[in-house]
Amino acid sequence: MSSERAIEAGGTIVNAMSVDVEDYFHVSAFDRVVSRSSWDLFDSRVVANTNRLLELFDRAGIRATFFVLGWVAERFPALVRQIASSGHEVASHGYHHQLLYMLTPRQFREDVRSAKRVLENTIGAPVLGYRAPSYSVIASSLWAFDVLIEEGYAYDTSIFPIHHDRYGIPDAPRHVHRIERACGSLVEMPASTVRVGRVNVPIAGGGYFRLLPYAWTRWGIRRVNRVEQRPVVFYLHPWEIDPDQPRLRVGTATRLRHYTGLGRTVERLARLSRDFRFDSVAAILKLLPKAADGRSTSPRPTLTLVAQK
Numbered sequence: 058m059s060s061e062r063a064i065e066a067g068g069t070i071v072n073a074m075s076v077d078v079e080d081y082f083h084v085s086a087f088d089r090v091v092s093r094s095s096w097d098l099f100d101s102r103v104v105a106n107t108n109r110l111l112e113l114f115d116r117a118g119i120r121a122t123f124f125v126l127g128w129v130a131e132r133f134p135a136l137v138r139q140i141a142s143s144g145h146e147v148a149s150h151g152y153h154h155q156l157l158y159m160l161t162p163r164q165f166r167e168d169v170r171s172a173k174r175v176l177e178n179t180i181g182a183p184v185l186g187y188r189a190p191s192y193s194v195i196a197s198s199l200w201a202f203d204v205l206i207e208e209g210y211a212y213d214t215s216i217f218p219i220h221h222d223r224y225g226i227p228d229a230p231r232h233v234h235r236i237e238r239a240c241g242s243l244v245e246m247p248a249s250t251v252r253v254g255r256v257n258v259p260i261a262g263g264g265y266f267r268l269l270p271y272a273w274t275r276w277g278i279r280r281v282n283r284v285e286q287r288p289v290v291f292y293l294h295p296w297e298i299d300p301d302q303p304r305l306r307v308g309t310a311t312r313l314r315h316y317t318g319l320g321r322t323v324e325r326l327a328r329l330s331r332d333f334r335f336d337s338v339a340a341i342l343k344l345l346p347k348a349a350d351g352r353s354t355s356p357r358p359t360l361t362l363v364a365q366k
């Protein structure tokens with residue numbers, strides 16, 4: 058890649074691929090039926106599912122960013138080292154998967170600090186990126202950026218510029234931008250949308266990828282890549298490729314959002330990998346130094362960031 062816009066020779070836009078590494082019982086929508094103190098009692102499936110994703114990405118030549126929950130890293134350090142040694146970026150999904158707007162700044166600082174510490178100790182390299190559980194950076198929780206900057210994070214990808222019942226800042230910028238705060242700055246890569254009329258509509262990942270036809274995702278990413286000449290950031294979770302996960306007793310809306318389409322995600326990912334090019338978030342944001350062979354190497358925190366305007 059050669060320019061700020063992650064455009065390869067030949068004009069192909071390279072998009073960011075990301076995975077939020079958590080188990081099926083960590084999902085915020087299950088908070089009412091699954092208490093944090095009971096997590097250790099569940100049959101964990103995150104290692105097997107993440108390994109399947111690693112194999113899939115390896116076959117497809119995709120390098121990704123894995124936003125790993127600190128709780129997962131503490132219990133399965135070999136998985137985190139496997140992610141890093143496979144050439145992917147390891148980033149932070151916080152420690153306890155708590156919605157950010159339910160926390161005080163002090164609690165949030167403890168969460169992102171302990172997650173960063175366990176991840177960095179596990180892989181022996183700096184962790185630059187953060188994604189909040191359920192995109193829970195909203196208009197009333199922008200103080201979170203001060204904490205992230207002070208705790209040494211270089212980028213965030215937690216803003217969803219849409220209307221939603223649990224998250225979203227509908228009028229936030231739709232593309233990569235720098236967030237300036239009194240204590241410093243960081244780069245924000247918002248969740249990807251297309252503009253339809255006066256509304257931003259999600260296109261790139263999670264339930265939107267499973268519940269809507271594949272053609273919607275393909276149309277949306279193509280539109281952002283070709284018309285706007287911008288990369289998207291695609292996201293998914295290891296449990297989204299696992300149709301055999303235990304079913305939890307939840308309400309109808311949550312059941313539909315969580316369990317619909319689990320059996321077709323792998324096939325859709327294979328299609329996605331044929332239709333588009335992907336790399337890690339840090340690579341798209343130009344946070345990685347170039348190695349002599351043209352491949353980027355592990356993240357270094359001291360580089361100057363190049364954000365897209």
Ligand SMILES: [Zn+2]
Binds near residue numbers: 150190
């Ligand atoms: Zn999550």
